[in-house]
Amino acid sequence: MSAEVLTAGEALVAIVPDAPVPFEDASCFDAKVGGAEVNFAVCLARLGRTVAWYGMLGDDPAGRMVLRALREAGVEASAVTVAAGEQTGIYLRDWQPDGERRPRYYRAGSAARLLAPASLPADLAPGRWLHLTGITAALGDGPRAMLHELVDRARRIDAGVSFDPNYRPALWAPHEAAPHLGELAARCNVLLMSEDDSHLLFGGDERGALEAARELGPATVVLKRGRRGALALHGATFAQTAAVEARAVDPVGAGDAFDAGFVAALLDGAPLDAALAAGARLGALATEHPGEHPPMPPR
Numbered sequence: 001m002s003a004e005v006l007t008a009g010e011a012l013v014a015i016v017p018d019a020p021v022p023f024e025d026a027s028c029f030d031a032k033v034g035g036a037e038v039n040f041a042v043c044l045a046r047l048g049r050t051v052a053w054y055g056m057l058g059d060d061p062a063g064r065m066v067l068r069a070l071r072e073a074g075v076e077a078s079a080v081t082v083a084a085g086e087q088t089g090i091y092l093r094d095w096q097p098d099g100e101r102r103p104r105y106y107r108a109g110s111a112a113r114l115l116a117p118a119s120l121p122a123d124l125a126p127g128r129w130l131h132l133t134g135i136t137a138a139l140g141d142g143p144r145a146m147l148h149e150l151v152d153r154a155r156r157i158d159a160g161v162s163f164d165p166n167y168r169p170a171l172w173a174p175h176e177a178a179p180h181l182g183e184l185a186a187r188c189n190v191l192l193m194s195e196d197d198s199h200l201l202f203g204g205d206e207r208g209a210l211e212a213a214r215e216l217g218p219a220t221v222v223l224k225r226g227r228r229g230a231l232a233l234h235g236a237t238f239a240q241t242a243a244v245e246a247r248a249v250d251p252v253g254a255g256d257a258f259d260a261g262f263v264a265a266l267l268d269g270a271p272l273d274a275a276l277a278a279g280a281r282l283g284a285l286a287t288e289h290p291g292e293h294p295p296m297p298p299r
Contacts (some may be wrong), residue, residue, distance in 0.1 A: 002076070002127070003050045003051050003052035003127055004050045004051065004126075004127040004129065004267070005044055005050070005051040005052070005126060005127065005129040005130075005131065005263070006051070006053075006124070006125065006127070006129070006130050006131075006150070007037040007040055007041050007051065007052075007053055007054075007130070007131040007132065008037060008053065008054040008115075008136065008146070008147070009036060009037030009038070009053075009112075009132070009135060009136040010035050010055055010089060010107070010110065010112035010115075010135065010136060011033065011035040011038045011055050011057060011066040011070075011088065011089075011112075012033075012034050012035045012038075012088070012089045012090060012107060013031055013032070013033055013034075013062040013065055013066065013088065013089075013090045013091075014031070014032040014034050014090070014091055014103075014252075015029050015030075015090060015091070015092050015093070016029060016030050016031075016032055016092075016093045016095060017029055017030075017093075017094075018030055019095070020095045021095065022094060023092055023093075023094045023095075023104075026095075031065065033065060033066050033069040034252070034253065035055075036133045036135050036164070036166055036255075037053060037055070037131070037133055037135075037136070037256075038053060038055075038066070038069075038070070038075075039253045039256035039257070039260075040131055040133075040256045040259050040260050041053040041070070041073075041075045042069075042070070042073040042075060043256065043257050043260035043261070043282065043286075044260045044263065044264060045073050045074040046074070047260065047261070047264045050076070050127070051075055052075065052076035052078075052079065053077055053080070054079050054080060054120070054121075054124060055080055055112060055115070056080070056081045056082075056083055056086075056111045056112050056114055056115050056119060057080060057081070057082050057083070057086075057088050057111055058083060058086040058087040058088040058110065058111045059082050059084045059085070060086075060087050060088055062087070062088035062089075062090060063082060063087075063088040063111070066088060067080065067082075079121050079124050081111075081119055083111045083114060086110070086111035087109065087110055087111060088110060088111060089105070089106065089107030089110035089111075089112060090107070091104060091107065092106070093252070103170065105170060105171070112136075112139055112143065113139055113142070113143070114142065115136070115139065115142055115143040115146045116142035116143070116145055116146050117142075117146050119142075120146060120150070124153070125153045125154070125156075125157060125159070126153075126154050126157070126159040127159070128160065128267065129159055129160045129161075129162070129267060130150055130151065130153075130154040130159055130160070130161045130162070131161075131162045131163075131259065131263060132147050132151070132161070132162070132163050132164075132188075133163070133164045133165070134163070134165040134166045134167060134168075134177070134180075134181045134184065134197075135166045137177075137180050137184060138168060138171035138172045139171075144180060147184060148184075151187050151188075160189045160190065160266070161187065161188045161190070162188060162189065162190040162191075162259065162262075162263055163184050163185055163188035163190070163191055163192065163218075164192040164193070164194075164197075164255065164256075164259055165181040165184075165185060165193060165194075165197040165200070165201065166255070167181065167194075167196055167197050167200050174200055177200065178200055178201060181200070181201060182201055182216070185201065185213065185216055185217070185218065186216045186217040186218075187217065188217075188218050189218055189219050189220065190218060190219070190220045190221075190222070190262075190263070190266070191213055191216075191218040191220070191221045191222065192222045192255075192259050192262065193209075193213065193221070193222065193223050194223075194224050194255060195223070195224070195225055195226070198213075198223055201213070206225075206231060207231075210223060210231060210232075210233040211233065213233075219234060219235070220234040221233050221234075222262065222276070222279070224255060224258055224279075224283070225243075227243050228243060229241050229242040229243045229280060230243075230276050230279060230280055231276075232272050232276050234272050239273040239276055240273075241279075241280045242280070243280060243284065244280050244281050244283075244284035244285075246284035246285065246287045246288050247288050248287035248288060250287060250289065251287050253286045254284070254286040254287050255283065256286075257282040257283050257285065257286035258279040258280065258283035258286075259279070260282060261275075261278040261279040261280075261281060261282035261283065262275045262276065262278060262279035264278065265278040265279070
């Protein structure tokens, strides 16, 4: 692998109405390639970083669409496994009049359920950084074990590890998710939480959640708060940034874009407050464009 950054997970094709109406009332639709780790990889590649994505796709039109989108975005996908006889996951996104685009998943039985340590190429490892999310952990025992194997590989070469719990109630219940997400959070260098993640894993007030997360193991903890900006704690250093104003049309992918901006800034050697500001800028930008991953400005 020649890429500086590696991420791994499930890719999906989103089917989205082209107007803000309930899905069943729409007459025209767009197809968008997404998935949290794919969104992160595409954003990071557009920021000028070399990044690879690993996953398992079905040998079907949706899988070929994913591979084409990755290659067009400059994401290395040479290690991807294409599984004969399997299907690539899809999901439908309602576009409601309030602006929210709510997902309805059709991913049960997708090729990504077969992800496991044994599916990983023997030489697959990050160059400097590994980024993972809890959405992959929700897919089952095999995918979770694969995430831990990738962390082991990153640790052996002293690569950094970031983890976004990305808790999705539609995928698993809180009592099932919390232990697994907490275990992965304890093994990362940088924990990138949403407010929902923070409540699930640590509860309590924001500063208390940051401190509890730090005690778990990660050197840096970030709390993404949407319109209220973001907070971070690294050792005794506390930082915060205000939200960036945006002409929001689609919130999907904002958290993944934040993660990409934050990690890109860290790889540039930026201090904590500058990394937070970069994440907030790109998270806001993501909401101004329809689709899973927006165009990114130059670094």
